[in-house]
Amino acid sequence: MTKILCVDDEPIIRMVYSRFLTRYGYGILTAEDGKEALRVLADYGSIDGIFTDDMMPNMRGLDLIPAIRRLEGDRSKIPIVVVCSPGNKDASGKTLVPQDYLDLGAQAFIEKPFTPDQLIEAAKTYFK
Numbered sequence: 001m002t003k004i005l006c007v008d009d010e011p012i013i014r015m016v017y018s019r020f021l022t023r024y025g026y027g028i029l030t031a032e033d034g035k036e037a038l039r040v041l042a043d044y045g046s047i048d049g050i051f052t053d054d055m056m057p058n059m060r061g062l063d064l065i066p067a068i069r070r071l072e073g074d075r076s077k078i079p080i081v082v083v084c085s086p087g088n089k090d091a092s093g094k095t096l097v098p099q100d101y102l103d104l105g106a107q108a109f110i111e112k113p114f115t116p117d118q119l120i121e122a123a124k125t126y127f128k
Helices: 011-023 034-043 061-069 073-077 098-104 116-126
Strands: 003-007 027-031 049-052 080-084 108-111
Touching: 003 011, 003 034, 011 027, 011 116, 027 034, 034 049, 034 061, 049 061, 049 116, 061 073, 061 080, 061 098, 080 116, 098 108, 108 116
Parallel strands: 003 027, 003 049, 049 080, 080 108
Antiparallel strands: none
16 A cells, blocks of 8 residues: 655645545645654654645744755655645745745655645655
């Protein structure tokens, strides 16, 4: 079974991920921010993909992506799909565009609000 880690600070969004993705046979783990996501990755060695928001407390997705890419072994290669609202800014105030997340090592970007079909298509494409 393909295991997906879904990272978002909104409980309702985590529930949406779980509801839609489990219908298609995916195993779901969740985290409410980047720091918790790194703890989940340390505890569960086999995760096939990550959906992450950007704007979260403690550690945002913008920082989570490079943190995962610095991990040792196969965990550093886990495919990441960023799912967030457009117009987020980095620490310097620059408005981020999807390419900024791809440059950090994400495989794809989905804009919120998303559809279940977008999640399933991304999971089929990137998480094997």
